[in-house]
Amino acid sequence: MPINTELRRSKPNLTTILGYIGLSIAAVLVMFPFAWMLSASFKPDNDVYEFPIRWIPKIFRWQNYVDIWKQIKFGVFYFNTVKLTVIITFLQLLTSSLAAYAFAKIKFKGRNTLFIAYIGTIAVPFQVYMIPQFIIIRKLGLSDSHLSLILIQAFTAYGVFLLRQFFMSIPEELSESARIDGLGELGIYAKIILPLAKPALTSLGIFTAVFVWNDFLGPLIYLTSQKNLTIQLGIRLFLSDYNQSFALIMAAAVCSMIPVVLIFLIAQRFLIEGIATTGIKG
Template identity: 55%
Template sequence: MTENLVLKRIGKVLVYILLVAAALGILLPFYWMVMSSIKTNNEVFTVPIKWWPDIPQWQHYVEIFAKSDMTTWLKNTLLLSVVVTFMQVLTGSFAAYGFSKVRFPGRDVLFLAYIGTIAVPWQSYMIPQFRLLSDMGLANTLWSIIALQAFGAFGVFLMKQFFETIPEDLSEAARLDGLSEYGIYARIMMPLSVPAIASLTLLTFVTTWNDYLGPLIYLRNPDLWTIQLGLRTFVSQYDADYALIMTGAVLSTLPIAIIFLLGQRYFIEGIASTGLKG
């Protein structure tokens, strides 16, 4: 018994050591990026690596706004990310409620067909979709990105998996009390689905924030550029100013890191819960 206990403790220690080493390996590039943003250009690629600058160059975070249209890029990216995330959560949860709690002919077949669109790469229908949105007059507007990403099969799948873990007795009792399907969705299902909503919100926000190909195709006006398009242009103009480029990279990554840190508990709980049934 004593030997088994010792072996278990040694095993746990080794697992923690491996996890810490893996975490450090993942965080190290981000640390280097942040430190490089407050270094001088000569310090960024010095050998051996300088893990802390001699004199932190905090003025880079002011200088990048003066040398680029960073305010516009951040504003456009934040606007698109918030609107698309809201629409995905709304449409995904609403469709998921119908697929999981409402009985109608062909429900399962329709759901499988809709979820099957996840396997179709966007590049295969990118050109006809562009022609369609151009004919509708949405090209070169932020509405094009919103129309592209406001609906997603993955969000429906994620929310449906969570809704199916909620007992059907709650819905039946609400119907007997005279509550409509819209009322059940808004007053029962959504309040109980905070973890799944948080997971979908985080995943959608990160995907929209980091999207490059969509804005590259549809947003030609510089006043409409997102931070990903803006940083590409900025890098081409200041390709030798490595510290300033790293500053832009930090600004593009920071909102995602903050959102994940604030919602990681709900995110992990939501992902774990959606895998319990289905």
């Protein structure tokens, strides 16, 4: 009887089968634009628009991947994007972890009220404070500089919320024992909390890095000179009133995706673990 029961349970039912079919269809729909982008990046411009789509080009035009580095300052744009991504990700991890530690492990009057008020800013759309923020940056003389984006994006309420949830799952006894041994709050934060919070820090780091790397609106508002542009703005230079090279745009888009894909593949284990554990304790 136990064996028969086990066999019955192992057989997939109709709901499971339909679920897998639905997920497979969704996966194909999600991957379709990326497959087309990769295919188009190897085609001449005239072949990009052909229909029905020829997924495997007649002739692979590798020159597209050479031209994107020659026709625009793609290397400069790449460096600018890497620079902003690294700096902003580091600052967000630092500021978010410090604030999250205070909200999770340090008891002070009005802690919960302050936390709710701060987290409430997540619900405020960026468009609401976009213009006042721009005016402040301009009056500070930081327009058309990377520092403007760094200052604006160095803090994140979402990061504080994510890390606070994880920090609260760390037993309070560890912090209390460290305090008895004479370790200060910064020591507890650096030597106990941070080493245990690697999954959550990795998750936040990936989210932040991907957001900064793909950000279009922020650089569009604050950056104007070509020497300061990021990849997302630089790709637009292939579009003009007289020439629209979609093959080069697709090749540049493929190159811009490579770091993001590599980051996810390398750190996906920590990402999944961090997401799974941030909601253990509220």
